Amino acid sequence: MEMRRLRFGRLAAAVLMVAASLLPTVYLDKKYELGAQTIRVKPYEKRDDTPYIKIGVYASLTGYASLLGRMGQQGIRLAVEDINGSGGVDGKEIRLIEYDDQSDSEAAVTAVRKMIEEDRVDAIIGSHTSGNILQTTELTEQAHVVQIGLGTSFVWTGVGNKYLFRSTASSKYFDELLLSAMERQGAKRIGILYSETDYAESGAKHMEALIEDCPQMELVWLKKHKIDENDYSTMFMRLNHMNIDSLILYTSSETASLQIRQLRQAGFQGAVYAPESFANSEVRRSAGDAAEGVVYACGYSIPDSPIEAVTPEERTFLEKFIQRYGTMPVAEAAYRGYDAMMLLAEAMRRADTLESEDIRDALVSIKGYKGIGGIFDFTDGSGDGIQTARLFRIVNGKPALFTIQK
Numbered sequence: 001m002e003m004r005r006l007r008f009g010r011l012a013a014a015v016l017m018v019a020a021s022l023l024p025t026v027y028l029d030k031k032y033e034l035g036a037q038t039i040r041v042k043p044y045e046k047r048d049d050t051p052y053i054k055i056g057v058y059a060s061l062t063g064y065a066s067l068l069g070r071m072g073q074q075g076i077r078l079a080v081e082d083i084n085g086s087g088g089v090d091g092k093e094i095r096l097i098e099y100d101d102q103s104d105s106e107a108a109v110t111a112v113r114k115m116i117e118e119d120r121v122d123a124i125i126g127s128h129t130s131g132n133i134l135q136t137t138e139l140t141e142q143a144h145v146v147q148i149g150l151g152t153s154f155v156w157t158g159v160g161n162k163y164l165f166r167s168t169a170s171s172k173y174f175d176e177l178l179l180s181a182m183e184r185q186g187a188k189r190i191g192i193l194y195s196e197t198d199y200a201e202s203g204a205k206h207m208e209a210l211i212e213d214c215p216q217m218e219l220v221w222l223k224k225h226k227i228d229e230n231d232y233s234t235m236f237m238r239l240n241h242m243n244i245d246s247l248i249l250y251t252s253s254e255t256a257s258l259q260i261r262q263l264r265q266a267g268f269q270g271a272v273y274a275p276e277s278f279a280n281s282e283v284r285r286s287a288g289d290a291a292e293g294v295v296y297a298c299g300y301s302i303p304d305s306p307i308e309a310v311t312p313e314e315r316t317f318l319e320k321f322i323q324r325y326g327t328m329p330v331a332e333a334a335y336r337g338y339d340a341m342m343l344l345a346e347a348m349r350r351a352d353t354l355e356s357e358d359i360r361d362a363l364v365s366i367k368g369y370k371g372i373g374g375i376f377d378f379t380d381g382s383g384d385g386i387q388t389a390r391l392f393r394i395v396n397g398k399p400a401l402f403t404i405q406k
Contacts, residue, residue, distance in 0.1 A: 052093040053354065055080075055344065056115035056124040058132070063103025064227045067253050067282070068128045068333040072150050073098065075337030076125055078317075078324055083341070089348045094341075101127050108132035109139065116143045122354050125340045126150060128333045131198030137164055144356045146363065148344060150336040152276065152299070153199045154206065157383035163360055165383045167340035168332075168373050171203055173389035174275035174297035178248065179210045181295050181391060181402065182217070185271060187246035191221035191239060193259070194250035203250045203275060220244060227252070232259055236266035249274040253331060257286035264290040271295070282330035284397060294394045299373050300332055301392050301399040317372045332373075339371040343385070 057076055060069030080094045088094060097119045099111035108127055115121045116139060123146040126133045130153030137156060140147040140163055148165045149156065154172035156164065182190070190211055194204040204222070211219045221242060223235065239247070247270055249259055256277035263272065272294045277283055279298040284291055300314070305328065309315035317338060321329055329335070344359075346369060351358035366385070369376040376385035393402040 050092075052095050053089055053348065054095055054097060054119060054121045055341070056097050056099075056112070056119060056121035058099045058101045058108055058111040058115070058124070058127055058136075060103040060127055060129050060132070061100040064254060065103040065129050065252060067280075068331050069100075069103070071329055071331040072128050072333035072337035074321070074325060074329070075334035075339075076341045078320060078334075079338045079341035079345075081324070082320070083345050089345050094345065097121060101129070101132050103129060103132075105132050105135040109135050112136040112139050116140070116145055121145070122348075123147070123344050123356075123359055125337070125344070128336060129197075129199070130156060130202075133164075134198055137161055140164065146344075146347075146356055146359045148340040150333060150340060151199065153202050155198070155202045161383060163356065165343075165363055165378065166385060167343060167371075168336045169299035169386045169389045170384050171199070171275055172206060173387065175203060175207050175210060177297040177389055177391045178273045178275065178295070179207070179214070181297075182246055182271075182273060183214065185246075187217055187271065189242075189244050189246070190217055190219050191223075191242070191244040191247045192219065192250065193223050193225060193235075193247065195227055195252060195255065196224055197227065197252070200250040200252075204248075207248060207250075225251075227255075229255075230258060232262045233266055236263050236268060239263075239270075240267055244268075245270045247272050249277070251277055253277045253280045253283050256280075257283045257291070260287045260294065261290045276332070278394065279392070279399070280331045281328065284394060284399070288397075291394050292397070295391065295402055296394075297389050297391050298332065299386060299389055300335055301390070302329060302332055304328070304398065311372075313370055314372050335372045339373050339376075342371065343369065343376065 059073045060066055080096060084093050097115060101108035101111055115124060124140060126147045126149040128150035130151035133149040133151050134156050141161055144163060146163045148167050150167055152168055152171040154170040157166050157170060192204050192207060194200040208219055211217050221244060251259060274294060274296045276298045278291060278294050278296040279301040281302040281304060303309055306315045306318040309318055347359050347362035350362035364378050364381055367377045367379050374386045378385045391402040392399040
């Protein structure tokens, strides 16, 4: 049995070149070569007399998390086109200033500092990578700039940040749903495999604590893997000799299909649980039969076509997405990006000015707003707008709502 204490850590990497990309009439034409970052910034006064609104975006367009980053970017851009096509926000056009954070926290910090100090953005939509959001929050809080993050890790909301919000459900709800499913299915000997990211480490630590409170369960195997690891065969062969009946995978969408295929090839017959990653249709297609029976929790699961959408809002979004990009989104980050931009626009319409305090207060006033991911309510001040999640099981290659029988 291998047991390790989890450690929160920063993703270490060199500061790299980050570029702003553009589309005609929507995106500002800017390109920067970024140097070493400065952590401290000062609040600044924004003017409300410009003919357009500047929204800063940093996303993982390259690196290990690029699948979700590109999907999030497409969702944000689609929302901007919808907003501007309907007259903008009180007549003002939305323009984006975009940066690739390269799935790296230092590049994310540098990009956010640039957006605050030089671009003078009115608000920021943050990375879907929770580790990057954790590292940029100090900047946005000190500068009093509203940031809506696309990540799900529970560790960066509900902890006193005044200007930080989330456009999807928190991962704590996913963990609680998975634990409930495991309890009802009689799980006893549990294993957890997690990647070396802030999101996965915090999730695994949270699940470890939940399991400790369940007397009928025992955590017998806890293992961290490198982000770029691609051969798990030896590791998984050992599981067959440990009498593990349930395995939880905290990993990225880019890795999930590889892990489940190698797990089944190694002969593991136990139940498999996961938060989020199998919500991505590309992961399910790539995993094939190996993913059959996997139970996962998420805010929403990408269907194979618009007619399989759960709500009218989701179906409308998917039809627009196909019309704009020629294909279905393959990751739920597209939903998060679209909702984040639409929520910002709604808050700016409600706000008296474009000052950060007014935008923040307007966001906190939002209750009952119907997004793609659900009905948003920010009035508790935690930054979490959605307090629910859903449980799915893969049946014949498709996601099916999974009801826990009492």
